[in-house]
Amino acid sequence: MEDPVRASLDHCVKCTICETACPVAQVTPLFPGPKYEGPQAERFRQPGASADHSVDYCSGCGICSQVCPHGVKIAEINSRARAAYKAEVGAPLRDRVLARPGVTGPMGSPVAPVVNRVMANGPARWVLERAVGLHHSAPVPPYAPRSFQRWARSHRRGAGVHPDGRSVVYFHGCSTNWFEPDLGRMVVAVLERNGVQVRVPDQGCCGLPLQSNGLFEPARRTLRHLAHDLAAGGGDEPVVASSSSCGLMLKREGREILGLADEDLRAMGERTYDICEFLLDLHDQGALDTDFRRLPLRVLYHAPCQQRGHAMGTPALDLLRLVPGMEVVESAGGCCGIAGTYGLKKEKYGIAMAVGEPLFEQVRTGNPDVVACDGETCRWQITAASDHSSVHPVALLFWAYGLEL
Amino acid sequence: MQTIETEVLVIGGGATGVGVARDAALRGFATVLVERKDLAEGTTGRYHGLLHSGGRYAVKDPQAARECAAENGVLRRIAADCIEDTGGLFVTTPWDDVEFGDRFLAGCAATGVGVEEIEVGAALVREPALNPDIRRAFLVADASMDAWKLAWACARSAVEHGARVLTYHRVTEVLRNGDAVAGVVTVDVRTGVTLTVRAQVTVNATGAWAGQLAALAGCRPVDVVPGKGIMIAMNHRIVNTVLNRCTMPSDGDIIVPIRTVSVVGTTDSPVTDPDQLEVTQAEVDHMLDEGEKLVPGFRKARALRVWAGARPLFGAKEPGDEKTRDITRAHTLLDHRQRDGLDGFVTITGGKATTFRLMAEETMDLVARMASPGTDRPCRTATLPLPDSEPGAYYAVGSRLAQRERHLLDDQLVCECELVSRRDLTEALDRRPTANIDDIRRALRLGMGPCQGGFCTYRATGILHHQERLDQATANRALLDFLQERWKGLAPILYGDQLRQARLDDWLYQGLLDVEHLPAAAGAP
C-alpha cells in the first residue's frame, strides 16, 4: 500500500490557500511556503535521498494542513522531508539535546539552582548561543526543584473521589514534570474536584521534540515506550493530556507523521483527550461542577496551532466562559512562532519573533490580566515577548474553584 | 526558392533521425536533418519512457531482446544524463503463470539480458506499493529515459559536428533524378517558405510515417502499420522501479517511473493514420484496471494526463487484419536501390527508442558505402558520450529540486509543478526563440505537472510576450494554443482530483481572464 500521507499530495489543486495561511512564509523569504514544500517538492522526493534543505524552516505548526480545503497533509509531508534531510546531513548537537527533555530533565532538575542561574545569566547565554546555537534571548524556563512525578508518587486520592467512579490516566508530559509541576497538581485537583480518579503512571517523553527535529527513529521508540508506560497497570480508561501538542502526538501524529501502525497506539489515540476537551465533555454530560467563585479577570485566550490540530473547537474558551466575572477574549493573532523548539534556535529565533508579533502586539495593547494558552512553549514565548504572564486554562479553573496547592 | 546542398539528408527528427544525423556528422558527412514539427514530437516524444533491459522480449522476440540488452549498456555510457537508473522488476502477479518465470530466466540467459530472481519480500521492501500477492520477482537493468533530452542532446552533438537541424520543415515532395532520389522540397510550416535540399543520400527516418514518405518518393509501397498505444501518467511516483508483469507482452503491463510521474501502458492496435490517435474511455479504464493488478489502489491515485503514440511496425499485411503485437520489435533497414532500383534513398523504421543508436549505426554503415565508397569512416556513437553526459552520472528525480533550492532567493518560479524558473525560461528562449509554448514545454517540462498549465501558461505567455517582443494577438494565440494542447490530454481522464483541477483552471481562464474573447492571431496550420 502506498503511504497515505504522501498519496495525499494528489489532492492539491494549487489554490494557494495554504500559502496565505502559513505564518513562517509570511515573515521570511527563506521559506518558500507550504505548497512548495508539501505537494510540489514531494513529487521530486525519493526514499533514502534528500534534495532540499529549505523545508527545515517549516516550524511544523500544522496550520497548512488545517486550512487546505482538499485534504493535503502538508505539514506531515514536510515533517517527513525534514527527517530525511536531517538523516542526510545529521542533526546538530543542539537539536539532539533540545529533542530529549525526557533525558535532560532528570539531569537538570536535581541541580536546578545552578542550571537556572546559568540560563538566566546574560553572558553565559551568549556563550551558549555561540557554542551550540541556542539563541541568547530564547525563552527557556527554569527547572523546578521537585518534579511532578515525585509529587504524584506521594499524592493521596483527593477527598470526594470515589474509587469506583470515573477514572483517567494523566499524561502530563515533560514540561509539567520538569518545569511546571504546579500545573500538574492543578490538573489533578480540578479532575478530583469533579470526582474523577487520576492515575499518574511513571512516564517518559512522547517523542514530539525528536519528531519535530527530524529524528524519527528515536521518536518512534520514545512514543512506543510512552504508550506502554501509560497502559501499564490499567484498563482502557481515557488518557488525559494537559499539553495540547503532546496529546496530539498520541492522538494522531505518531501514526500520521512517524508512520507507526501499531494497533495499541491507535486504540490509545482514540481514547486520548485534551484536558479541556475532557472537562467540556463532562460538562456536556452534566457532570462538571460549575460552582465557580467570581473571578473578575480580563483574560486573553490563545489557542496554539497544535491545539487546533485536535479539531475539537476551543473547549478552553467554553470552559472559561463558565466562570462568573471572567472576561475572555480570543486572540486574533495566529501562531506565536515558537513551535516547540523551533524558536529557540539561533537561526530561527528572529523568524519566530516576527511570526508571533501580531499576537504579542495584541497582548501589549489589550493588556489583559493574564493570557491563557494550552501549550507550554507558547506560554513561555508569549510571556517572554510581551511581558505578560500566561497560564494554562486549567489554572484559571483551579482558582475559580477556590482550590489551593 | 532557396536551395541547399548536402551529402546526407535525414528526414524525421525522432530518436532515429537525430541518431542518424549525429552518426553522419561524427563520420564527417555534411548533414541536414528536416523535421515537420519539433524534435521528438512524433512517437519518440510519446513513448513509454522505458530504456529496455531486454527482459520484455526475452521469451517472445530474442533478436529484439539481444539488441535492447546491448544498447542498454551502450546508452548508459553515452547518454547517462538522459537516463534515470531506476532498475526494473518483472513480477508474477496472481493473474500470471508462475511457470513463465522459468521461461523468462531461460530467455534472458539465451539473449544476454542480465537478471536476478529475488525474494518476494525483498521486492516489497524495495517497492512498498507493489501488489503483496506477487509470487515471483526478477530484477533487471530497466531504466527510464527522457526522450526530449535525448533527442536534443543528439541534435546538439550533430550540430557541434557541422550538421544543420531544421525543425518545422515538412517534406512535401521528394525530388527524383531519374532512378535516384536527389533530395526534397520542404515547407516551413510557420512561415510557408519553401526550401529545396539536395543530397547524395536521403534517409527516410519518419517512423510510423515512413510509408507515407516512401510513397512521395514513388517507390514500391513500404508496409508500415502504425500501432497505436495509449499511456496514462499518474500525478506522482507511486513506484521508483520500473514494474513489468512477468508474462507474454500484453496491454497495460508496465509502469514506468519517469521524472515526477508514473506512467502505465500501453495498448497496441493497428490504425491507418499515425496523426489520428483517439483515446477511448474503454482504453483508459483498461489501463487503470491493469495498473491496479501491479499496484493495488492505483485507480485511486490521480491521473494526470493520457496520450497515445504510434509504433512504426514494419511488415504487417494491412491494417485491421491482424494483431500488431506479433510483429517483431527489431528494426528494418531498406536499401531502395536493391529493393526498388531507386538510388540514393534508404528507409530505417521499426525498432525501439532503446535501439535508436544501433539503428542509426547500421543505417550510416549503408549510407557511408553509398556516399563515399571505398573510404573507411567508422561509427563513433557507441563510445563518444553525448554533450553533458558522463558515464554513470544519471539524473535523479530530485535533481531539479536540488537546483531550485539553490536559487530560492534570486529566481522566480514560473511553473510551480515542474519547478521551472524564470531564468530557465529566458535562457531557453535565448537558445531557441519561439512563439510556441509547447516548444518550451518539451525543452523544460513547463506545464507538465498536476495543474497542466493552469498556473504557468499565463505567466509564460507574459514572459514570452516581453522577451520575444510578440504582438498581443500572437501572444494570445500562443496562450490559447497551449491551453488547447493541454486540454487534449485531460479530456479523457476527467474524474477525481484532475476534474477538480480542471474546474479551477477553467475558472481562472474562462471566469477570470475570459480567454475565449481574447483578440488572437489565426491558428498555426
Ligand SMILES: Cc1cc2nc3c(=O)[nH]c(=O)nc-3n(C[C@H](O)[C@H](O)[C@H](O)COP(=O)(O)OP(=O)(O)OC[C@H]3O[C@@H](n4cnc5c(N)ncnc54)[C@H](O)[C@@H]3O)c2cc1C
Ligand atoms: C505507445 C508506445 C510506447 C513505446 N514505448 C517504448 C519504450 O518504452 N521503450 C522503447 O525503447 N521504445 C518504445 N516505443 C517505441 C519507440 O517509441 C519508437 O520505436 C521510436 O520512438 C521511434 O522513433 P523514430 O524516430 O523512428 O520515429 P518518430 O519519433 O515518430 O520520428 C519520426 C518523425 O518523422 C517526422 N515526419 C513524419 N513525416 C514527415 C515529413 N513529411 N516531413 C518531415 N518530417 C516528417 C515526424 O514528425 C516524427 O517526428 C514505444 C512506442 C509506442 C507507440
Ligand code: SF4
Ligand atoms: S491549500 Fe491544499 S490544495 Fe491549496 S495549494 Fe495548498 S496544498 Fe494545494
Ligand code: SF4
Ligand atoms: S506547518 Fe506551519 S510553518 Fe510549516 S508549512 Fe505548514 S503552516 Fe507553514
